[in-house]
Amino acid sequence: MTITVVSPRQVTIGMIVVALKLQFLATVLLAGPGPITLPGCPETCGDVRVPYPFGIGQGCFHHGFNLTCDEEQHPPRLFLGDGVEVLGISLPDGTVRIRMNISWLDHAEFNGSWSVPAPAAGPLRVSSARNSFVAFGCNMVAKLIPYSALGGPTAQSSVCAAVCSETLSAASCSGVGCCRTSIAFWGDLPSYGVQVRHLVGQTDSGLFRRAVFVVDQDWFSRNEAEMASNYSKLDYEYENVVMAGSVPAVLEWSLDIARDEALFVLSPIGPGSSDFRCLSSNSFSYTIDGNYDRRRCNCSDGYEGNPYVSDGCQDIDECQLPDLYPCHGTCINLPGTHRCSPKKSIWSLPGLITIIAISSGFGLLFSLLGVAKITKKLKQQRAKKLRQFFFKRNHGLLLQQLISSNKDIAERMKIFSLEELEQATNKFDQNRILGRGGHGTVYKGILSDQRVVAIKKSKIVVQREIDQFINEVVILSQTNHRNVVRLFGCCLETEVPLLVYEFISNGTLSYHLHGQSENPLPWKDRLRIALETARAIAYLHSAASISVFHRDIKSANILLTDNLTAKVSDFGASRSISIDETGILTAIQGTHGYLDPIYYYTSRLTEKSDVYSFGVILAELLTKVTPVFSSHSSEVTSLASHFVSLKRDNRLWDVLDPQIIEEGGAEDAEVIANIAETCLSLKGEERPTMRQVETKLEDVQGSKVHPNSRITRTSQNAPQDKSFKGNRGSEGTRQYSLEKEFIQSSEIPR
Template sequence: MLKLQEKMILLLPSIPSPQAKLLLPILLVQMALQLLVAKVATAGPVALPGCLEACGNVTVPYPFGFRQGCFHKGFKLTCDETRHPPKLLLSDGVEVDAISLSGGKVRVQSMIVRPYRNMTRPQSLGFGVAWPDAAWPDLNTGVRLAVSIKHNVLVAIGCNLVVNLVGQETVFNGNANGDIYNQYVSACAALCNYDGTDSSETCSGFGCCQTTISQSFAAYGVQFKQLDNSPSGVAFIVDRDWFNRINVRAIQNSTTFHDFSVPTVLEWWLDVEGDRDLLVRDLRSGSGWRCISLNSLALNVSDHYGAVSCNCSYGYEGNPHIVNGCQDIDECLQPDVYPCDGTCTNMPGTHRCTPKKSASRLPGLIAVIAISAGSGIVLSLLGISKITNKFKQRRAKNLRRNFFKKNHGLLLQQLISSNQDMAERMRIFSLEELDQATNKFDHTRILGGGGHGTVYKGILSDQRIVAIKKAKIVVQREIDHFINEVVILSQTNHRNVVKLFGCCLETEVPLLVYEFISNGTLSFHLHGQSENPLSWKDRLRIALETARAIAYLHSAASISVYHRDIKCANILLTDTLTSKVSDFGASRSIAIDETGIVTAVQGTHGYLDPEYYYTSRLTEKSDVYSFGVILAELLTRVTPVFASHSSEVTSLASHFVSLIRDNRLLDILDTQIVEEGGAEGAEVVARLAKACLSLKGEERPTMRQVETTLEDVQNSTVNLSSQITRVNRNAVNDRSYKGCKGSEVTRVYSLEKEFIQSSEIPR
């Protein structure tokens, strides 16, 4: 109280001392009332009774805690009180900056890694794992944390440096310790400027590069590749918002940057199986659960099966993980947040604001209120409920209308109405129809995830079974990918290209409705645990059908389509093993008289055309290279990127071409093909794959030539040598033709122009 008096006297420098002493008690009462109001406004327990609510400057809400009896199983932290101020740490020593209840996020300080000479395996990014001896999170502690792919980016700083982000997960196949699997997730390259410097104010690829993290894994590591054999530079996973606010040039010029740590955002959640004591079954909610506190809800975490995130209901705040932790907000005590020009009345979960009335009308109003008090209360309760519902419905309707306009819905409506062919093959669905078809996008309806979204199984009102793609990340780039896919598929009509039934434009990112393909992907049948491996006859037919679809995209329309992400995971199989090419989110359309377009490099590691990677020039031969990798997979059943006997990561494309060049096809050919008597045809397909995998695009055949060769193999109408000769001759003729075309012009199409062109293309 003495310190408070001193502060109040300092606030009154212009008032004479005797007057200040008289006013001081009044001001103290006012200040105490303000403190009481602030305390009530933020009421609600944070930690369990008798437990500390903070470690140093970091608030520690339950289920987290650092003293015995103060944390839930799997959420134990450490408070290092030997430091000043004390530091909050994860069990592996990673420093915690902040914990968010409503957002389900933990912000930590993560390490920066540097390359070293003769590096043979990825380096851990330091999230509680000695790479690659264990998987994080620690299964013994049950911590439910993961790197947020929404809030973080991978950053590499250096000169002529390529960094691959490798995800690690543990799979238990009857093994108590589990088997550890590595998978390439993202990559970026930091190059030098032409003058040899690597300084840049933005992280745009020169001296610094950044890329999104496409998949969520338990742990991550990075693998460096120095293009000039000079091991230097750094890599790290960092909070996207934090990194966008800093000066990249200052970081590059800093001599102590390698000793820094950077903020990284982790996500945390509850498990419906392991955390039942913090959850209550509630069949009225979308997840089927609510939190232990009344007036709370549990939301599904989309990237993790069986995971939920707890929040207090609207109008309440506090800790939903504690009994009665969600307390009603008294909106009347927070006029800055909830303004009321009249009389404010707090109500559970909301408040009521009664306008001020003039003094002359007050007696009459009192009489009216006295007469109608009984019925007024009932009507008020019913009216508030009805008005609230109407406001919610109107707000949702306006939001859907705004999204529809933003996603070019009016233009697409006009195109469909003016094009009979398009109107017969696709339609615009409402959000209500797709909500009903997927049971409000229930997690049990998830079929899988692609590079640009999650796919749900749905049943339309006419009993058609469909697949509905919904974006994972709400950014403009994903919206452009989805609209691009509508443009491509609306002008495509081929039996081996997945059909687009329509789309929904009433959400922030459009929803796409496809035909339902029930038999999974080609990747699953080749590299998964399928009980019935594909026969050589089926593999050859699938290759031919896929080649026909790609050839159609390249040359059958007035505007060519380059898929840009041809891979086994994007080839779907029906019950009769008919192939369907899918996922056109990264595809590009160009005029038929053009041979390529300069664009940002995009694709999947292991399938990416090296010429496209280094020149950024996309041509039809980029798809040919990716298809060559698929042919190699069909012949060998080896993944595009695999670990060799020396534990080094090896590209299937380069390894396959090397063996074919040395006439050692049998060293890698799938023994099932030999047993089925398909060795002679496999030899032709192998030579065709080698031609497709040429490092120079001009030396590769066209997809029409690939299709013809595969037809000959299937029909067995020509011998081995004549087929190989024709493949090589066609590649040369194709190169000569392209050389006579002179200068090339790159055209850039807006989304509106692409929609208009899509309505004019003949089928």
């Protein structure tokens, strides 16, 4: 509420009474910090704070959260029940940092497990978002295999491979002597299987010491170079080097409503409905990974402290924090917020006694109106703060700066308000749903300017998915191509950002090839779709203002308009790099069946990774076979390897779609098969660039080539294509003969 300074004749007793009451209320509410433990329980062990539900000693912890403090050491050290050291506990993040020993292996192959140092049924889980899986060794493949709640392996695993030359020389875990990868997300689990195998086709280097471990990814990023360099010197005939004996790892914990009801309060929120809030007043609970029964607690806006104990969340006195809450007047603290009124003393104004006598009758009325107005204002401020919080968390300030600094981007896209999109979708009516997926829903909307759009709304609140949304916005805002789906804008005022695309009405290429479409795609349309897709990818690689590697090229991400024009979509996993770079090291993302084997085993992403995925799409267009299928022996088979094998045995006709032959496209199909074969080469340097593929497809479209034509493979000794400025050189010299293992491995998480 804003208080206006008035003239002496307008001041009333009611105003004075209200001001005095508000000042007294602020004084009463100014409280010290709330408790973080149960009464009489220790709050720290050495330098580590121990907030409840964790605790030290009988009666100080909630079930499953017991810790011990070894005070005989200097300084004292905090341990989990089985002797694993605790380095820190965070209530807002729901994490526990621990120190885990590294076990060095003296065998070429190993089967074991990595588990949290606590009972599997307890509250602690391995954090897949904050840890990395790291392996030290030579000529090895290491796997971290998640186990489900039923005790068996899940469908996803984390894999990395490391090779060694005769003389090791490494400064990072990029596949030489050391490798690292992200942990596949299957809901945070308490236990993982660990498997180490010898790398097929490689000889032993003489260094048999190997180690695999889970480690805090932030800590490892800071110490990666030193550990990798030490391992490269680990040769007993040259120098004895001491490797790290332990590393920090991050565990996450949550509360089970059915098991931990003592930490929650059943709080009715309406007729016939109820919800759980946390034990402290002015707190709330929120779900973990969309699971209603798994929750954590946090203090409400304007409060801080421990939400798991009574009166743990205390009001923040904004008036004591002028740097965060500036006030150029009189600051008045209120529950959960504050008020700033202009400075002006009314006690020295002339005629005050006369004014008090005249206006005393109106004091009560003004008090009632003031209370109602303050309540309404507080609600509006809280709603505004929540929208501002989401806007900042969703990188809204960065996106605003990007739009304001680029006139072209400002003309193409806009930051929508939540109110605009609710009006466009009739408040996200169920009848406006175009489709549902594992991560969210797409709605059909009509904007105020009568444009028909598709609005992408996620239903899962995971920070890595929010980052993918923002990544898609930044990349699409800088692209302008007729075969790339157009982004009209986004809304950042909700918990998960909403993306607004042009409406594409005719489904995906995957649906038309493998779905239930009544009208199969003619061969001439398949040729044109392949050419339009190649043009879009070549544009992203070399013609855009900054090179973009899509990283998830597949037929399900190619949308078709009513006239079957191709539109490349879904840039959530894409990465942009400067024009003078040839590749980057990044966590593996993609879709099984389309993923480049070199990228899979080395984590090095290049433009040739998209070329491999496009080769799979060409094979789909020729065969109408899914990228991964079951053979007669019930084994899972890769279309890429199956297609290349038949092509090299001159048995292309065994798998070619009969419709192509019926439509007289056999000659063109032979040329397209040659292009697909080179795109699917296991050696990245032998694959063509997308600009070369585009040129060859244009020749086929114009009937300028013959069946015996074959696209020229690029190599280190062959001249490179100089027809456009975005062409890049070869991306490496090592070849991996691991295709069979790659095909049989688990699907890489998206």
